[in-house]
Amino acid sequence: GAGVSQSPSNKVTEKGKDVELRCDPISGHTALYWYRQRLGQGLEFLIYFQGNSAPDKSGLPSDRFSAERTGESVSTLTIQRTQQEDSAVYLCASSRVPATYEQYFGPGTRLTVT
């Protein structure tokens, strides 16, 4: 079946602009995660959604970052007033049951802030 998809694959934006990144999880996966991978750094957790529960936002680095998910479908990660330090690959993952099954990752969105 189809894997996790993300769009766009690449995004170049000017400092100060807002960007929106999209993630389509695997159908039937109730859990969805966003991670960030900056150059030379490990992957950092950003936010986690499980069904209709309140999301775990503990990894969001600032209030410029927000994410939404409707039910068990698409999620969008929004970064407002982008800064150069936001440049990174943003990866989305989904799993059928959190912390029990494997997390399956999408190809990522490479964000470059100029």
Added chain:
Amino acid sequence: KQEVTQIPAALSVPEGENLVLNCSFTDSAIYNLQWFRQDPGKGLTSLLLIQSSQREQTSGRLNASLDKSSGRSTLYIAASQPGDSATYLCAVIPDGSEKLVFGKGMKLTVNP
């Protein structure tokens, strides 16, 4: 706070060698451990997942072991091939959490 370490950061070997990739974590209270592969410019591909109650998992030429009490996991790659060249990432889910904590990865180059 859980920390995951992978040493060395890079490894270059000739084709055909059997390899051992190391991963260590500071807190043994984990739910599971997952090994991933990442090719340049690509997302992560899950290789093996080991639940905390398990000692090892095998898939083809890959074997991953887990020693939870000592905070270590190893990924064994048999008869390495140039196609194995990639960055290998180790990650754990701490008990009571749902999010993966990653090491920084190990870049493997297998030379023909």
